[in-house]
Amino acid sequence: MSVSSRVFISLLALWLTTVTLGQPATELSRDPARAPVSVSDVALFWRAYDAWTESGAANDRLAATLQTEYLDKASEGVKDFTPNRIESAASLAAKILEDRAYYERARPYAEKIAVLEPEIRTLYRRFREWYPDARFPALYFVVGRRNSGGMSSPRALIIGAEMFGDEKARLRFDVMVPMVAHELMHFQQQTSEEKGSGFLASCIREGSADFLAERLAGRHINESIKSYGDSHERELWERFQVDLKRKDGHRGWLYNGRDPNRVGPPDLGYYMGYKITQAFYQAAADPAEALRTIIEMRDPEVILKESRYAERFGRPEK
Numbered sequence: 001m002s003v004s005s006r007v008f009i010s011l012l013a014l015w016l017t018t019v020t021l022g023q024p025a026t027e028l029s030r031d032p033a034r035a036p037v038s039v040s041d042v043a044l045f046w047r048a049y050d051a052w053t054e055s056g057a058a059n060d061r062l063a064a065t066l067q068t069e070y071l072d073k074a075s076e077g078v079k080d081f082t083p084n085r086i087e088s089a090a091s092l093a094a095k096i097l098e099d100r101a102y103y104e105r106a107r108p109y110a111e112k113i114a115v116l117e118p119e120i121r122t123l124y125r126r127f128r129e130w131y132p133d134a135r136f137p138a139l140y141f142v143v144g145r146r147n148s149g150g151m152s153s154p155r156a157l158i159i160g161a162e163m164f165g166d167e168k169a170r171l172r173f174d175v176m177v178p179m180v181a182h183e184l185m186h187f188q189q190q191t192s193e194e195k196g197s198g199f200l201a202s203c204i205r206e207g208s209a210d211f212l213a214e215r216l217a218g219r220h221i222n223e224s225i226k227s228y229g230d231s232h233e234r235e236l237w238e239r240f241q242v243d244l245k246r247k248d249g250h251r252g253w254l255y256n257g258r259d260p261n262r263v264g265p266p267d268l269g270y271y272m273g274y275k276i277t278q279a280f281y282q283a284a285a286d287p288a289e290a291l292r293t294i295i296e297m298r299d300p301e302v303i304l305k306e307s308r309y310a311e312r313f314g315r316p317e318k
C-alpha cells in the first residue's frame, strides 16, 4: 500500500472515530454500547513518528514533531495522561530515543487494539448487570513514556498502549482488557462516596480492582504476582498483619518497584487486597450488595473483618 493511501485510510479512521464519538467525550455514559472507545491518539502518534522518520529522523527534531503532530492534536485522554506520565514532548522524545526498537515492537500491537472493542463492550455490559450504578467514561488508548499501563481521571479511562506487546514488553498484550477493567473499577471507586484512606484501604482499592477485573475479563492482570502470592500466602499474611500496625508498613507492599527492602516481588499489597476482597465476596450472602460494599469501601477494616480471611490461618494474634 502506498504511503498516500495509508495516510488517507488513517485520516478516514480518525474521522470515523470522531464521528462515532458523537456525544461530548466528557459525558459519562450509563450505556455500555455508547461509551466512547478511541484509538485515534495511537494513530496520531504513529503518524507523527512516521513524519519524523520520513523527514530524516534527526534526534533534535523529534520533540518538536511530537508537540505539533501528536500532543497539540491529541484528545483529552492524552491531556490527562500528561502530568507525571508523558510530562512533555521533550520527555517523550528522550524516552523514545533511548530505545526506538521498543516502541517499534509495540506498534503492531497498538495498531490492532480496535479488535479488542467487542470484548471491552461485553465486559462493560456484564459489569452493568452486576452493578447497575456503573458509569462508563470515554476510554482512550494513547502512547506514553513507558511508565504507566493505565489510569482513570475524573472524566476518562486512559491506557498507555506502548506498555503492551510481546514477552519483551512491560506487559503482555492479552492483559490489556483486564487493565481496562481495573481502571474502570478505579473510576467507580472515585465517583462513589468512598473515602477510605491509608495502607489497608489502598491495598483493598487496588486488589479489588484486580479481583473484579479478573471476574469481568476472565483472566488476572498479573499472573506472576498471583502465583507468587498463592505459594507464599501464609507467610505473607503473617507479615501483612504486623505491617498494618506499623507507621511505614505500606513501604514493603505498594508502589515499591525500586525499593530493595520490599516484601517479595513489587506491589504484593495488590495481592493481599485481592485475597481479602475475594474472601469477602465469597463469604457474602448477597453478591450484588458485596460488590457495592467493595466499590464504595466505606470502611476497609469492616471488609477485612467480614471477609474472615484471617480465619484461614487460625485466629489472628490479638
Ligand SMILES: [Zn+2]
Binding pocket: 182, 186, 206, 209
Ligand atoms: Zn490500580
